[in-house]
Amino acid sequence: MxxxxxxxxxxxxxxxxxxxxxxxxxxxxxxxxxxxxxxxxxxxxxxxxxxxxxxxxxxxxxxxxxxxxxxxxxxxxxxxxxxxxxxxxxxxxxxxxxxxxxxxxxxxxxxxxxxxxxxxxxxxxxxxxxxxRGELVIGTNADERILHPYFDHCLSERLIEAHFEDLGPVPKVGLRLCIDDTHPEYVAIEFHFRSIVKKTAVQRYLKDRWADICRKPSLVVRSLKNNPQTRNDLKQILEEELDMLDDIHRGKNNWNSIFIAGLLDRPVLQWLFNQLYMPGRLPGGPLV
Structure with a gap:
């Protein structure tokens, strides 16, 4: 998007x-x-x-x-x-x-x-x-419609992030909107999200990226070759990675940015930091 x-x-x-x-x-x-x-x-x-x-x-x-x-x-x-x-x-x-x-x-x-x-x-x-999506362009409710990449400027905002639960080697992986229903284009965004994005392979892609970061964090975020000193340092590393991915892909809703945005969720960030300092783990080693 x-x-x-x-x-x-x-x-x-x-x-x-x-x-x-x-x-x-x-x-x-x-x-x-x-x-x-x-x-x-x-x-x-x-x-x-x-x-x-x-x-x-x-x-x-x-x-x-x-x-x-x-x-x-x-x-x-x-x-x-x-x-x-x-x-x-x-x-x-x-x-x-x-x-x-x-x-x-x-x-x-x-x-x-x-x-x-x-x-x-x-x-x-x-x-x-x-x-x-076939011929689908509008929904049954008012304002439900497919977003237009040339005209809908809301697509330049961060709209989607990964959502991880039951953190571990094989967590529950989903998607969620980063906006609430006060957004002026919420109905259209939610319809587009539900009708197009959620029907792609994005969740399988996110699962693969989770497996990669658990196997070797630097495969996903190069700066994680070495352990950050604090949780705030880890947060800064992920925020810098997110900014870079947004820039490379010229938008905030590409699948790589969606993944990193999900890692910044507070419980996920804490889990990652704990796993980086898991007893017996060497820098650059697996998280699980």
Whole structure:
């Protein structure tokens, strides 16, 4: 989960050029729908990508079929789609925080919002979490909606952390929100968290990271090659690690940051410090 810069492309000119291109399959049928599609683009941006309020653009089945085909195999007029794919495939997924984006996909699904199939502000880098949600964009209650990486600035805040209980070699590992229900976007954040993030492999990833830190703490936090002198020193080491991970991954809700944020929970921090000084343990050795 992350708030990322919007693509800097002129979709209006691109659409007009595409409609006038006699060498593509959408010519001439697209020409009759350029104005209404552009009006849809204006609506989308004015509503800040809010899925609760955006209405689909009415075109024709033939035009929608062509637009979807152009997304799969962009012609020269839509070369920016190819650029977006190539530029984002290695980045953290802004939809769930996994460490691999992998592809370019639609926020509002093209099956229901075919008029936005080639609109750059509807195309977000994402991993397979976006496919898993299918056509889900809003919930049954007011304000329940999928967050938009280009428009929802709350995604730049720390929203999620790991939650560890029954501490030991194999603890209970979960996720929890770092915000409460007074946050102005709480309902949307909780819906996105429940509908996308919790359905990924993030909890399995966190379990693996816990196993790593128990086996050899410096595998996860290099500064733990040597024991911190006090619990406050340990806290400072983890806070510095968290800041570094946020910076590296350009956001606070990537899976590595989620893990370290969970270690800063007071009971977990105390457990880690106790285990670092477990009788008979050598610096750099296992915690359990």
């Amino acid at each position: 992350n708030n990322i810069p919007r693509p800097a492309y002129d979709d209006y000119i691109a659409l007009q050029n595409l409609a006038n291109n006699k060498g593509v399959g959408s010519y001439p049928s697209l020409q009759s729908f350029v104005t209404c599609i552009q009006q849809g683009y204006r609506q989308y941006e004015a509503l800040q990508g809010n899925a609760s309020h955006i209405t689909s653009v009415v075109t024709s089945p033939v035009v929608e079929k062509h637009l979807k085909a152009h997304f799969r195999k962009p012609p020269q007029d839509l070369k920016h789609i190819t650029e977006l794919r190539e530029e984002s495939e290695y980045l953290v997924c802004p939809m769930c925080g996994s460490l691999h984006g992998g592809t370019l996909d639609h926020l509002l699904p093209k099956s229901k919002y075919g008029g936005f199939a080639i609109y750059s502000l509807n195309l977000v880098p994402a991993c397979k979490c976006n496919n898993r």
